[in-house]
Amino acid sequence: MMSTFYTRWLGGRQGGIAIMLLMLLMFVVMPLWLDIFRLNLVGKYLTYAFAAVSLVMVWGYGGVLSLGQGIFFGLGGYCMAMFLKLEASDMASTARQTTPGIPDFMDWNQITHLPAFWEPFHSLTFTILAIFVVPAVFAYIIGAAMFKRRVGGVYFSIITQAIASILTILIIGQQGYTGGINGITDLKTLHGWNINTESAKYILYYLNGGLLIGVILVCRYVLSSKLGRLLLAMRDKEDRVRFSGYDVSNFKIFIFSLGAIISAIGGAMFTLQVGFMSPSFVGIVPSIEMVIFAAVGGRMSLVGAVFGTLMVNYGKTAFSESFPELWLFLMGGLFIGVVMYFPNGLAGLWEKHGQKWASCIRRLQCVSAVKNWAENRRAAKLGATGE
Amino acid sequence: MFGYSVSDLGSIVVMQGFSGLSLFSVLLLMALGLAIIFGQMGVINMAHGEFMTIGAYTIYVLGKITAEYFPTFLPYYFFFALFAAFALAFLVGYLVEYLMIRHLYKRPLDTLLATWGLSLIMQQIFRTIFGGREVSPNLPDWLMGSWSVTDTIDIPINGMVVMAITFAVTGLVVMFMFRSSWGLKVRATTQNRLMAGAVGINTKKVDRMTFAVGCGIAGVAGAAFTTIASTGPTSGSQYIVDTFLVVVFGGATSILGAIASAFSIAQAQSILTFFLTNAMGKVVTLLVVIVILMLRPEGLFSSKVRK
Numbered sequence: 194m195m196s197t198f199y200t201r202w203l204g205g206r207q208g209g210i211a212i213m214l215l216m217l218l219m220f221v222v223m224p225l226w227l228d229i230f231r232l233n234l235v236g237k238y239l240t241y242a243f244a245a246v247s248l249v250m251v252w253g254y255g256g257v258l259s260l261g262q263g264i265f266f267g268l269g270g271y272c273m274a275m276f277l278k279l280e281a282s283d284m285a286s287t288a289r290q291t292t293p294g295i296p297d298f299m300d301w302n303q304i305t306h307l308p309a310f311w312e313p314f315h316s317l318t319f320t321i322l323a324i325f326v327v328p329a330v331f332a333y334i335i336g337a338a339m340f341k342r343r344v345g346g347v348y349f350s351i352i353t354q355a356i357a358s359i360l361t362i363l364i365i366g367q368q369g370y371t372g373g374i375n376g377i378t379d380l381k382t383l384h385g386w387n388i389n390t391e392s393a394k395y396i397l398y399y400l401n402g403g404l405l406i407g408v409i410l411v412c413r414y415v416l417s418s419k420l421g422r423l424l425l426a427m428r429d430k431e432d433r434v435r436f437s438g439y440d441v442s443n444f445k446i447f448i449f450s451l452g453a454i455i456s457a458i459g460g461a462m463f464t465l466q467v468g469f470m471s472p473s474f475v476g477i478v479p480s481i482e483m484v485i486f487a488a489v490g491g492r493m494s495l496v497g498a499v500f501g502t503l504m505v506n507y508g509k510t511a512f513s514e515s516f517p518e519l520w521l522f523l524m525g526g527l528f529i530g531v532v533m534y535f536p537n538g539l540a541g542l543w544e545k546h547g548q549k550w551a552s553c554i555r556r557l558q559c560v561s562a563v564k565n566w567a568e569n570r571r572a573a574k575l576g577a578t579g580e
Numbered sequence: 581m582f583g584y585s586v587s588d589l590g591s592i593v594v595m596q597g598f599s600g601l602s603l604f605s606v607l608l609l610m611a612l613g614l615a616i617i618f619g620q621m622g623v624i625n626m627a628h629g630e631f632m633t634i635g636a637y638t639i640y641v642l643g644k645i646t647a648e649y650f651p652t653f654l655p656y657y658f659f660f661a662l663f664a665a666f667a668l669a670f671l672v673g674y675l676v677e678y679l680m681i682r683h684l685y686k687r688p689l690d691t692l693l694a695t696w697g698l699s700l701i702m703q704q705i706f707r708t709i710f711g712g713r714e715v716s717p718n719l720p721d722w723l724m725g726s727w728s729v730t731d732t733i734d735i736p737i738n739g740m741v742v743m744a745i746t747f748a749v750t751g752l753v754v755m756f757m758f759r760s761s762w763g764l765k766v767r768a769t770t771q772n773r774l775m776a777g778a779v780g781i782n783t784k785k786v787d788r789m790t791f792a793v794g795c796g797i798a799g800v801a802g803a804a805f806t807t808i809a810s811t812g813p814t815s816g817s818q819y820i821v822d823t824f825l826v827v828v829f830g831g832a833t834s835i836l837g838a839i840a841s842a843f844s845i846a847q848a849q850s851i852l853t854f855f856l857t858n859a860m861g862k863v864v865t866l867l868v869v870i871v872i873l874m875l876r877p878e879g880l881f882s883s884k885v886r887k
Contacts, residue, residue: 255800338874347688348877351824352870358821359866366859477821477883481696521704528697533683567700579693 201417202410204436210494212406219402229391236398239405243459245486245498246405247452250412253492254421255448256400256428259354259363262483264360265328267475269457271364271371272327274470275311276320277380277388280370288422311370317384319413324452324461332402332453333446340449341443345431354477361476377470382465388465395534401462408455409495415451422533424448456483464569485524488531491540500539592854600850602660602739602808605746608842610819611710611826612753613794615838618827620770620790623681624692627699628823629816632796634672635665635802640710643717655720662745662803669799680782680887681791687857689829706813714812736809745770745804749797754835758792766790825869831879841880845869 203209244262257373282296290363295307313319339349364371372378380388387393398580415421424567427434427441435441464470475481482505505527512520531563535541585597614628622697627632642661676698684691724737754872757763765786777783809815826845830837845865853861873879 258692260692285616304802339877342874344877347618347622347692348828350689351624351690351828352873354823355825355866359863359870362859363863366857366863374684394753481693485694518704518708521700521707525697525699526699528700529680529694532687532694532697533680536687536690 194482202414204417206493208413208496214258215499216402216406219405220399223396225396229394232398233466234399234510235503236394239398239401239499239504240404240459240463240466241483241486241506242499242502243299243408244456244483245490245502246408246412246467246489246495247459248454248484248492248493249411249495249498250415250448251452252487253494254416254425254428254451255375255445256431257340258350258484259353259449259452260477260480260484261349261357262452262548263475263477263480264353264357264482265332265453265456266460266463266479266565267360267364267470267472268328268331268453269324269460270464270470270474271460272314272323272457273378273461274380275314276317277383277464278317278377279311280383281379281474286468289540296372296377298346298375298377299329299369299374304369308370319544326456327405328453328457329450332450336449337442340445343442354480357475360476361472364475372471374472376469376473378469378471380393380468380498383465389468397462397466401466404462405499408458409499412455412495420444420447439558441552485528485531487538489527491538491543494540495539497538497540497543497571504539517526596851597604597847598739602742602849604843605742606740606801606808606819607811607823607846608746608807608839609749609841610798610823611799611830611838612750612802612835615793615827615830616753616766617759617791619786620679620766621685622688623685623791624695624824625681625686625791625794626695626820627676627702628795628798629818629820630699630702630706630797631669631673631816632802632805632819633702633811633813634669634733635799636803636806636815637706637710637715638665638668638799639666639803640811641716643719645735647718654718655722658720660785662800665799665803666796667799668840670792670796671804673795674788675792676795677788682787685787691864695713703813703817710813712813714810714815716810719807736808741805742804745800746835749800750835750839753797757835757862762786762789764815785825789809822866825866825873829869829879831881832836834879834881837839837879837881 199205199209207309219239224232225233244266247265248259248262251262278296282294283342286294287295287297289298290297293304295304299307316322327386335353339345339352344352364376365374367373382388388397411541416424421441423434423439425443427439427444430443460470460474485506487498488501489501489505491497508523509520512523531538537544587734607682610632613631614625617623617625617628626830639658639661642657642664643654646657680694680698681691684694719738722737755763757766765776765781768779768788769779769783769786769790773783776786798816802811805811805815822845826842827838829845830839830841848864848868849861851861852864857863
């Protein structure tokens with residue numbers, strides 16, 4: 194039992210070390226080092242990391258590039274936001290509206306009763322279920338329609354992108370039902386628990402980090418199963434897997450739906466930590482940015498994707514504060530550079546150089562390596578002057 | 581129906597239909613370039629919209645220069661500027677293919693990401709040079725105004741010019757593809773790259789030319805676009821998703837398919853927009869397209885291509 198957990202969930206020694214490092218950074222270093230405002234910001238980035246991790250599964254291992262991960266991030270976020278909004282719009286606090294008891298943006302848009310699809314979101318149980326089920330069903334429909342007909346590659350990317358764009362237009366257009374371009378704002382409490390206090394923010398940050406670790410472990414488990422091997426085989430030679438008698442499309446649908454659920458968890462945690470949800474986290478641009486998070490971290494590395502997300506977002510915040518013009522150049526350069534020169538991202542670099550140094554330090558050979566190098570240099574110099 | 585009389589409805593259909601034709605022109609010009617690039621190389625150029633913007637800014641700059649130094653020339657400069665727009669977008673496309681795209685042919689998904697990065701950089705370059713605000717070029721007077729067919733129907737002249745440009749460019753592209761030796765090579769490479777190479781076609785050179793020509797056509801699209809709307813750094817990217825859908829819906833490699841799908845998407849969108857809201861018209865159109873694509877993934881006109 195213990196050894197299954199070690200090899201399959203943690204991913205053996207290397208995987209365990211990576212997870213430990215990530216946990217150390219998330220749970221100890223960040224909270225000690227940063228004030229609550231910055232920590233909340235990191236928490237926000239970590240919710241994007243869910244989407245990046247899901248892309249590692251879907252794109253890195255499944256071989257299908259989804260440019261619509263924002264759809265699922267948004268669906269999860271909106272489900273959560275609808276629940277919180279209903280709780281925030283109780284009779285007492287909306288008494289001044291023409292129709293009390295409905296969210297304020299509905300009142301502004303002359304809607305006089307709560308739309309039917311909002312009703313079930315009074316219940317927290319339903320909301321949590323919806324966060325898992327709605328994106329999964331949505332992804333299943335898209336996936337079944339596309340993969341069963343052997344649509345893949347660039348086509349799939351374009352169609353997911355178009356769906357992301359449609360969803361954004363729809364949310365913005367249906368202001369009365371969705372809050373429009375401002376999104377769903379002024380979220381206050383979760384079952385009477387104020388989510389805007391400092392202690393709540395700490396708790397949510399740790400909850401978020403714990404969920405992220407959990408998701409990574411589940412992904413490791415899936416990848417270490419036979420399914421994981423099949424996914425890799427499919428990515429590299431889909432026809433061979435198909436000719437061996439496997440139904441390729443079902444595996445793709447599964448991994449796409451799993452990715453959708455993971456992104457949706459991130460979206461729900463985003464709403465809880467940031468306190469609002471808006472269409473600007475659904476559309477084309479956020480979706481493709483999630484891809485760059487995964488690409489920078491390494492499209493084949495679950496933990497790498499988290500680091501990639503943190504790094505890119507840190508860069509974005511730092512640059513857009515001081516040099517807003519430079520940021521787009523840098524972001525564009527990042528897309529081109531990662532794809533052309535570092536297709537395996539940070540994790541690839543780590544595997545190539547980092548491990549060598551780590552083992553070097555571990556065996557205390559570093560000292561002798563430096564000595565050797567210095568001696569060689571001296572010998573070369575002597576040789577050069579001797580001539 | 582909807583509280584309009586029959587003759588009103590007729591005028592609405594004609595005028596919305598005409599504004600649909602302007603949208604059709606822009607979509608078609610964009611899609612033509614994208615379709616031949618995608619059809620031949622399997623590469624999706626996310627920066628295609630920015631090549632359109634290059635064309636639009638070329639007109640703007642040339643219009644400024646003409647108004648400043650050769651005011652008498654102003655009524656005619658537009659036609660020369662069209663060629664300049666093509667040439668500039670062609671050149672940039674040629675460079676981009678040489679520096680970036682050709683290294684990524686074996687990885688189409690990565691090309692998608694790299695060209696997205698390119699589009700971000702290009703947008704920021706436009707913003708740095710021309711500022712974030714939208715600009716409109718000095719258009720000759722004869723482009724303004726409209727032609728009243730009946731009391732209720734007004735057809736804008738610039739719309740007609742855009743359509744004329746579109747027809748001319750489409751005609752030229754069809755002629756090049758089916759009547760020139762370059763077109764022959766392109767079609768051969770599209771159908772079977774290995775065999776084309778084996779019979780002595782330099783497929784790399786053909787790729788580079790095709791990519792550049794596709795970008796050049798996008799430049800012309802941008803030039804035509806300036807006559808109906810103003811240009812900002814992100815003007816091109818607003819059309820990119822629609823254009824992709826046009827290409828995929830049309831069947832990716834077929835020029836006829838691109839024309840048919842651009843026409844149906846543009847018309848549906850512009851007529852629905854009148855009866856629903858702007859956003860809903862677009863949502864309904866795109867949703868229908870996606871549902872059709874899910875039922876028929878190869879698009880309207882699929883061609884038999886050896887993968």
